[in-house]
Amino acid sequence: MDNGKVDLNKQYRIVVDLRSLNKMCAKVEMPGMRIESLIPLSKEATRFISIDLCQSFHQFELDEVDRIFFDIAYPGMPCLRFKRLPQGFINSPVYMKYLLEKKIPSDLLQLYYDDGIRGTDTDLFAHIRIVEQIFRKLGDCDLKINASKSLLCATKLQVLGFEVSQYGAKPGARARNIMEKYKVLKSSDDIRRFLGFISYYKRFLPKLGILLQPITKLLRKNVVFTWCDECQLNFDKIKNLLLENPRLYTEVKNEPLMVNTDASFEGFGGCLYQMINAEFRPLLYWSATHRHNLRIKSAIYLELQGVIEFFRDNRHRLVGKKIIYWFVDNKSAVNILNNGVTDDERFLSWLSKLPLNIKFFHISGSKNYIADTLSRDIQHTDVNSSEGREGEINSVAAKRNRGKPKKISKELELDDENDEENNLTSNQKLFIQKLHEKGHFCYKKIYHLLDENLVKIKEKWQEKN
Incomplete structure (x- = not known):
């Protein structure tokens, strides 16, 4: 005073x-x-x-x-x-x-x-x-x-x-200090607080959606809260991802944007990035898990769903750009995205939401490291080459076993795969051929469609022997 x-x-x-x-x-x-x-x-x-x-x-x-x-x-x-x-x-x-x-x-x-x-x-x-x-x-x-x-x-x-x-942006020092001192989650309220904190930095953290899946399951109704080893392992992985000081670069206006997306039964993954002087510069990472779908979807459906989900979540970074190169490891999905020719009404509704400045290319699964594993390493072919503009990027080492089942149920297990193929009727062979013509269907999808027929084939084969 x-x-x-x-x-x-x-x-x-x-x-x-x-x-x-x-x-x-x-x-x-x-x-x-x-x-x-x-x-x-x-x-x-x-x-x-x-x-x-x-x-x-x-x-x-x-x-x-x-x-x-x-x-x-x-x-x-x-x-x-x-x-x-x-x-x-x-x-x-x-x-x-x-x-x-x-x-x-x-x-x-x-x-x-x-x-x-x-x-x-x-x-x-x-x-x-x-x-x-x-x-x-x-x-x-x-x-x-x-x-x-x-x-x-x-x-x-x-x-x-x-x-x-x-150079861009990265999580601040205060965020890293909070993450370093974060204690083990002991209740549903702790999980919600952690999700609110870590989701703020989700674009910096690859695989975040998939890593959070066992933790978010504890929030479901009628689920007893049990912090298992898988939850602790994923929690430590998320913690290390943030403490590794990840960086997202500044977008260079005159350079084209590139997107890689991939889909699997676990979830979706994608990355928005630029190639500046042959250097990989990530602009954001994206991952999401599947919703509770009971039906098994085809590979084409999953790949297209991954494209539209990525666009919905990141349209503020894509709309209004001069040109965008988008890479998907499914040829049939790329054909639908580029040509817009399909009988599926849902696919058509998805295509109507995508802007015209996006050019889709096929990339072999063995080279789709960014989206397939959501890692930060990349070995990418220049999209400005004539090979890239034709819509195909050749693989150095193709995934020969891609799409084959790791485990087959005992009901469908046969000693000789050739004998199983020889016992297929012409109609069944034609049906399988049509499936493959429409796209690379996952093994679960094929077994889901042919389950009853394959059981009958096995019974006939056992009767003959």
């Missing part, structure tokens, strides 16, 4: 309990922020600016018609009213964001919550001029910044839990 006046900015802050008011107000949801929507990830920036507003809510005045909703009443005293946006009101963040975006253009400063960032790829003097422009605009809007928390020329920033630099 100085001469009877209180400096509220340094010693005191008005705190009012607005919970009763919040219960009567409809909450306005704030649009979610995507890390890739920020300016530093949309182009290669070498220097960064971070602006922190001090007491951000109290810097914005309320309109006269809105002040009547923020009265503070005490017995025997007149009502006191807020003239500025109160802290603690349920819709204060949304209203503040609206006022900030109304005053400050996004091309000058990218705003998120009460902070703003800007990335530049210019020399130092041009960078300083941009800082001056930002300060002048904030001064015109009568906004004050916290100088101790603001950065005017930095090589990297901590933004929304990520560390952003000229």
Whole structure:
């Protein structure tokens, strides 16, 4: 207190309990922020600016018609009213964001919550001029910044839990510290908290959807919570993936985007990346598990479903691009995607949702390392070659045993495969041939379709012998 006046900015802050008011107000949801929507990830920036507003809510005045909703009443005293946006009101963040975006253009400063960032790829003097422009605009809007928390020329920033630099983004140091100290999950609530934390970094972690499968099963109804060895093993794998300091690179605008997707009975996998000077640069990883489908689906169905699921989850990175090269390890699926010729109505509905700027290519399964194993290593053929534009990338070592069953049920097991083939009728051989003409069907699908016929064939074969 100085001469009877209180400096509220340094010693005191008005705190009012607005919970009763919040219960009567409809909450306005704030649009979610995507890390890739920020300016530093949309182009290669070498220097960064971070602006922190001090007491951000109290810097914005309320309109006269809105002040009547923020009265503070005490017995025997007149009502006191807020003239500025109160802290603690349920819709204060949304209203503040609206006022900030109304005053400050996004091309000058990218705003998120009460902070703003800007990335530049210019020399130092041009960078300083941009800082001056930002300060002048904030001064015109009568906004004050916290100088101790603001950065005017930095090589990297901590933004929304990520560390952003000229090379791209990776999980921040705080996220890695939390993951390193994370204890074993002991209840369903612990699993939900862990899923909320780790899902925020899912695009950095290959195989996350499949690794989480045994853990998320514990959240199902009528399932006793038992933390088994498989859960602990997958938990440790997820922990190591985040602690390995994974990085997603900045997208280079003039280079084409590439996508690899693959599907299996365990789930789906995919990766969005670019090849810059023969260097593999991942932009995001994606994985998902199957829903609870009782029917066994064909390989074509699974591959097309993997394509459409990847597009739905990452369309914000694909729509509006000049050209996208998409690699799938199923020739029949590639033909359907490129030509759009199919009798399946579901496939047609999926095709109608894909943009026309995507070119699909076939890649041999042995080379589809990115999506097949969701690893970070890649040995890829240049898509600009004439061989790639014809729609076929030849395999160095083809998977000769791809699609063959590892185990066959005892009911269908025969001593001599040639004898089984010789005992097939012409209609059965024709039926199998038609199946293979439609695409590479998985062995479970074929056994599911021919189960009864194969049992009869075995019985006849045993009677003859």
